[in-house]
Amino acid sequence: MLAFVFSYIFFLYKYVLHLITGRTELGDVLTGKHTEMMNRKVASLITTNKEYSGLCGKSRDKNTNEVVHHLSLDFDNLRDENKVTDVLNDGKLTTQQLSNLRLSIQQLINVNFSINTLSKLRQETFSYENVQHVKLLDEQWRLLKPDVHRGERVTEKWQEVGYQGKDPTTDFRGMGVLALKNLVHFADNETKTARDILEESHDVDHWYPFSVAGINFTSEIFNLLVTSESEVLELFSGIYTKVFKQFHEQWKEEGCTVMQFNEKKNSFFSLFK
DSSP: OHHHHHHHHHHHHHHHHHHHHOOOHHHHHTOSSOOHHHHHHHHHHHHHOGGGGGGEEEEEOTTTOOEEEEEOSSOHHHHOHHHHHHHHOOSOOOHHHHHHHHHHHHHHHHHHHHHHHHHHHHHOOOOTTOHHHHHHHHHHHHHHOTTOOOOSSSOGGGGGGTOSSSOGGGGOGGGHHHHHHHHHHHHHHSHHHHHHHHHHTTOTTTOOOHHHHHHHHHHHHHHHHHHHTOOOHHHHHHHHHHHHHHHHHHHHHHTOOGGGHHHHHHHHHHTTO
């Protein structure tokens, strides 16, 4: 009951403010220099205000079974600038506010495109029939073990680079080709560091599975990026590389064992949440 009263009071406040000053909540958000926070507030307004519901999609929350509005995954409606202007601009936006609105919409589209790109790679299951997939896997081995002949495609040698069994593809789980791309990106762009970390990850007392750890990091970083709406595949891979290196340094400093891997991984990523 109390929540309803406060909600009603807030509604009256916004209505009276609009009558007296001609200002709107959207106008307030778009006032001043354009910022990343402005993007977030515009996104929030679009997804929570019934007036703008035509610009977003709907889904059901699995826990509450309630309909949840969200920015459309393809942003088709938002790509039509005239439609955006018609829906969001009630005639009270200044030229600067309208410019900020268009910039926010475009940046939200870019963010969404990046998240979609990552999502598609994550959903792409590794297949030995896909030549590009096989090349990626072979490239990881070549970068990490250039002087070691692996031999068979399915072999226990994969454990030398931190997979759990003879077939590394069984470790990719829900991260698909995205996880493999990150492992290869790390080994390709930070070759010496990746090899050093791989070697140190074999420590008798403080070992952990290098590639499996990387797959876990892909999962954690993906979730962070989706919830924070950060950008681009290159940024994602760059963060992945830095996270891998930082996690390894912490692992060494604390003298951890493989039995502590999940505990330490969760503790490490809790710092970013």
